[in-house]
Each structure stands twice: as structure tokens, then as C-alpha cells.
Amino acid sequence: xxxxxxxxxxxxxxxxxxxxxxxxxxxxxxxxxxxxxxxxxxxxxxxxxxxxxxxxxxxxxxxxxxxxxxxxxxxxxxxxxxxxxxxxxxxxxxxxxxxxxxxxxxxxxxxxxxxxxxxxxxxxxxxxxxxxxxxxxxxxxxxxxxxxxxxxxxxxxxxxxxxxxxxxxxxxxxxxxxxxxxxxxxxxxxxxxxxxxxxxxxxxxxxxxxxxxxxxxxxxxxxxxxxxxxxxxxxxxxxxxxxxxxxxxxxxxxxxxxxxxxxxxxxxxxxxxxxxxxxxxxxxxxxxxxxxxxxxxxxxxxxxxxxxxxxxxxxxxxxxxxxxxxxxxxxxxxxxxxxxxxxxxxxxxxxxxxxxxxxxxxxxxxxxxxxxxxxxxxxxxxxxxxxxxxxxxxxxxxxxxxxxxxxxxxxxxxxxxxxxxxxxxxxxxxxxxxxxxxxxxxxxxxxxxxxxxxxxxxxxxxxxxxxxxxxxxxxxxxxxxxxxxxxxxxxxxxxxxxxxxxxxxxxxxxxxxxxxxxxxxxxxxxxxxxxxxxxxxxxxxxxxxxxxxxxxxxxxxxxxxxxxxxxxxxxxxxxxxxxxxxx
Numbered sequence: 008x009x010x011x012x013x014x015x016x017x018x019x020x021x022x023x024x025x026x027x028x029x030x031x032x033x034x035x036x037x038x039x040x041x042x043x044x045x046x047x048x049x050x051x052x053x054x055x056x057x058x059x060x061x062x063x064x065x066x067x068x069x070x071x072x073x074x075x076x077x078x079x080x081x082x083x084x085x086x087x088x089x090x091x092x093x094x095x096x097x098x099x100x101x102x103x104x105x106x107x108x109x110x111x112x113x114x115x116x117x118x119x120x121x122x123x124x125x126x127x128x129x130x131x132x133x134x135x136x137x138x139x140x141x142x143x144x145x146x147x148x149x150x151x152x153x154x155x156x157x158x159x160x161x162x163x164x165x166x167x168x169x170x171x172x173x174x175x176x177x178x179x180x181x182x183x184x185x186x187x188x189x190x191x192x193x194x195x196x197x198x199x200x201x202x203x204x205x206x207x208x209x210x211x212x213x214x215x216x217x218x219x220x221x222x223x224x225x226x227x228x229x230x231x232x233x234x235x236x237x238x239x240x241x242x243x244x245x246x247x248x249x250x251x252x253x254x255x256x257x258x259x260x261x262x263x264x265x266x267x268x269x270x271x272x273x274x275x276x277x278x279x280x281x282x283x284x285x286x287x288x289x290x291x292x293x294x295x296x297x298x299x300x301x302x303x304x305x306x307x308x309x310x311x312x313x314x315x316x317x318x319x320x321x322x323x324x325x326x327x328x329x330x331x332x333x334x335x336x337x338x339x340x341x342x343x344x345x346x347x348x349x350x351x352x353x354x355x356x357x358x359x360x361x362x363x364x365x366x367x368x369x370x371x372x373x374x375x376x377x378x379x380x381x382x383x384x385x386x387x388x389x390x391x392x393x394x395x396x397x398x399x400x401x402x403x404x405x406x407x408x409x410x411x412x413x414x415x416x417x418x419x420x421x422x423x424x425x426x427x428x429x430x431x432x433x434x435x436x437x438x439x440x441x442x443x444x445x446x447x448x449x450x451x452x453x454x455x456x457x458x459x460x461x462x463x464x465x466x467x468x469x470x471x472x473x474x475x476x477x478x479x480x481x482x483x484x485x486x487x488x489x490x491x492x493x494x495x496x497x498x499x500x501x502x503x504x505x506x507x508x509x510x511x512x513x514x515x516x517x518x519x520x521x522x523x524x525x526x527x528x529x530x531x532x533x534x535x536x537x538x539x540x541x542x543x544x545x546x547x548x549x550x551x552x553x554x555x556x557x558x559x560x561x562x563x564x565x566x567x568x569x570x571x572x573x574x575x576x577x578x579x580x581x582x583x584x585x586x587x588x589x590x
Contacts, residue, residue: 009171010212011220012232014183017171020200021183026070026191031367033077034182035154037168038143041067042128044169044184058341064132065342065352068139070187073356075363079163079323080136080143082129083150086117089223089306090149131341138334139353142323144313152176152310160315162324165195172221174198175212175307189400205236208244213307214251215239218259223303227256251300329357331413355418358409361389362420366428381431388429393436396422405436457585464581468574 045060071078086094094117120126133143146153154166155176165180166173173181174196184194201207207215218235220226227235238259242250313319334353338344368386372379381388387410394406394417403422409415425433 009169009173009221010175010216011226013171013174013212013215013219016205016215016232016236017196017201020196020204022195022197022200023192024195026185026187026193027074028193028195029071029076030074031076031363032164033079033162034071035079035081035157035163035166037150037154037166037170037173038080038082038129038132039125039150040169041167042125042132046128058131060128061131061135061341065135065338066187067185068136068141069353069356070191072139072353073359075360075367077163078136078141079157080133080141081150081153081157082133082143082145083119084146084148086119087148087223087306087311088117089302091117093222135337135341137327138330138337140327140329142325142327144319144323147311147313149176149310151178153312154178156310156312156315157320162315162320172216172307174201175209175216175221176310177209206240206244207236210248211239211244213304214242214247216307217251217256217300217303221303223306227259230259248304252304255300350414354413354415358389358412358415358418359420359424361412362424362428365389366424369428381429388432390425390429390432393425393432396436405433407432460581461578464574464578468571468578 041064042060045063048060048063068078121130136143144153151166151168151170151173154163154168155173155178157163158166158179159177165182166178167182167185168178169183179198181196182193183196186192198209201212215232215235216226217224218227218230218238219232239247335346335349338349339346365384365386365388369379369384372384389410389412390407391410392408394408397404397406397419399419404419405422405425406417406419407425408417422433
């Protein structure tokens, strides 16, 4: 539970950070909180025997392992004596505190029932974590207190816990929740933000626990979170605990009376009300019957934990290896998974973690001013090469082959990770791809473009043929000596007539059909001589009314010119390309 309403008070300090924020960090996990979260999510779907809470834990762990996030499980030890009344009240559904619970000085912590269902779930979670290389530290008493101490001593970067009293034990960075979806994130609270935005330090939070209620105290009845925050702020974080130690909660009465609020304080026990009874000396009768203030303050300020230099802490801080065979046994036992399915889930994550460690090594080496090439790095690069580029969920990735990773041959990793770990592999991949890349095929032309090109080529050929024929004809016409100047046919006129005659003689030459008005397709014979070579002499005679003595035709006129050959060749190639596009 933690402190009543404290998460609501800290709402303005909540931050939602991407899951990638946990990369290369070491975090402690309050294992009980995670089990409760996963159990509450899954218990309404399937029975407990399906181990859905354990599957959820497995997927959380593999996601964090891939980010090279160092994980430490912390479980609860014995129940603190100061918490026994709360613990029994929860078990008995709100029963009254017994006489033995009042004598805290004579009581000691109570060992938990290791045979309970919840204790068995914790045991199974520990077994799964150990097979994945996640150690577990069993706290002396409260798990959140041990997590907070490790964070306060800078032995970890943050703590996963949903108990708000972890701040009262001294935690600086707390991750309340985690989401693994496509856009995974964590909900984070920083003590620096709480101090800056709200003005609450650790002492103020302990005071709020006394006023609002927590696992160690029932709080002041009728006092809401807003009023409690105003009272604490009015006193100040540096002196608030000293005021409580010396005056009890009498300053609460003065603060309330100064604001003239309708919260009644009774100076004697004659009148019963819903409000808390506080006498003129500042003694809270109800809290005195439950827990003295000093014991509550001491329980939060000096919790029973393993010290930072203890053997137990050193043991969990050491690196623990991934136990491949043991994981197979655990997954068969709890999930009935064959080894192949287990490997499919976990091996790519283990390989990605190793690559991130290699990237950290190169980054640290570079930070020291030593830029070693890939071949001279003392640790061998985990990947042998890049197979191909991929895109997963809109993110650039590479499929890579691995050197030696428990039999894993290939998997997909983010491109930015390859860039930071071994950019030389990307250069090699780009060079190989450039050599293997085939020539780009020409884009297929549309029907309109084909029509335009074909018509332009046919017109070009006809124009060339007409020009060549006219020039040959003009140079070889021999006129009679008695042809008078008055009846002489103008050479230009004859050329026009020849063009008209040639156009008619070329009527049999088909063109590529265009649009809906295109004529029926005809066969184009590109081998036989052009019809332009024919001459319609009779019409010229009719127009000139004068005989033409001689028309000399050279043998070369029946032959195709080199330019015509080139155009015909181009036309054949163009038609062949059309066939390729269609096929």
C-alpha cells in the first residue's frame, strides 16, 4: 500500500519515459509488487495453474535483458514488528488490533509463511530469474526498503515498486509501472522533481505518512491530502520531524485553527466525534494507542536492510551468467514449451544484449581517447556480418548473422545499434550490395509514349527518303535541246509533283495505329526497297505538255542509303523493345 493518497499527491511529478530509457542501467525490482501487478492483470482470464503471471514476468525480463538492463530481484524478508497490526488487519479483513500488537517494544519481526500460495509464486519467479541470470536478494524485512537503500547508495539507477513509501525509505528514482507494447514505456518519479515542484523532501513525506496513514500508522482521521500538504509546507522539511518529536501533532491543531476550518479538536475524552482527539500537549491518543511517532519515524529513517558493503549485496551485484539448459527446464516445467520455442523467445534478446555490451566497450574506449579499429578490439565482435536490411514497426533494422550465441544463427537488430557497435560491418554490407546490385531495367513506356516515338521515327524515315530521291531525280533529268524556256517546268514545281506522287505510292506503307481512328494494322516490310524509289513520270508529262527525252536512273537509287539503313535498324530495335515490354 505505502502512504495513503501519496501517488495522487505526486501526480504532477509523474514522467512517462520510453522503455529505451532503461538501456544500460541497473535497476532493483520489488518482486512482490511485480507479482501482484501481473496476477491482477491475468487472474480474470485463466486459472492460476496456467502461470500467466510467470509468462508476463518472462516477457518483461526478456525485454529488459535486450536493453542490457542489469536486474536485481529483491524479495521481502520478515514482517516488521511495527507492521504486524496492519498485516493482521489485512488478513482478518479489518479486525481490531490485539493487545499484543500494542506492546511494540516487546515484539519482534515475524517470519513469513513460506508455504503460502503467494510465497510459492515468489519462489517460482526467483527460479525463472536465476535461469536468465537475474540474481535475487532476500531483504531483512521490507523489500522496498532494501531497494531504496541500494538506490540511495548509488548501487542501482532506480527501483521498480508500486509501494509509495519507497520514497520515505530514501529512494531517489522510482519506476511505478512498465508497458511492453509497440511503444513501450515506464512511469517514472524522481525525488529531485518532488523536491523542486512540491517542496517535499524525505522528512515531509514521512510527516505525510503520519497524517494520512501508511503501513506503519493509521493517520489522523478526517484530514485530507490537500490539508495535510498545506500543514507540512507551512512547517518546512528541515524542521518538521523535530517539531513532531517535541510537540507531537499540536502544530496541526494550531495550523488548522489559524485557518479557521471546521476541524474540531478535543482536549479531553468526554466528547466522542469522527475527528481525531489531540490534547493541548500535542499527544494523539489514537496514535499513541497504535504506534508512537518516534517508532514510525525511526522505521522509515533507519530501516533494517543489508548494508551497501555487506556480502549479500556484493553477491547480487556481481554478474550472473545466463543458464541456457536451466531455462529449458524451467520453461518445460512451467509453460510446457519445447526448447525450440524457448530459444526463439530468448536467444535473440541475449544476442542483442551482448552486442550492446560490445557497443559500450567501444564507446568507453573512444571516451578514453583510444580509437581502435574493429579487428584490434580485445573482445571479438558478436556478429559476423549483415545479411540484409529490414524495417520493423517503421524502424530501420538489419538482419545479422552471429558469431557464437548459443546456436543462434541470425536475428534482426536495430540499425542504430549496429552503427554504434560496429559501423565497419555496415560499410562492408553496402559495398557487397553495390557489387551484387543488377542494372536497373528501363521503365516500361506507356501506350501514348510508344505511339509518339513510333510516329516520329516513321516521319523521320519518310523525310529522309523524300529528300534523297528528289535530289537524285533533279540531278539526272536531261532536257531536250529544243525545250523552250516558256514551256520549261519549274524544278521546284516538279519536286512538289514528285512528292505528291510519292505520297500516293507510299499509301501501302502502314503506320503504327494511334487512337480510335487508327487504320487496320498492316505488315511493314523493312527489307524491301522503299516505295519512294518509284517514279510517276506520266503525270509529270501531262503537266508539262513537253516530252522528256531521257530520265537516267542510277543503280544506286534502288539501293538503301546508309541513313535509311540506320533508321530501319532503329525501328526494328524499337519494335523489339515494345515486344519485351508487352511480354
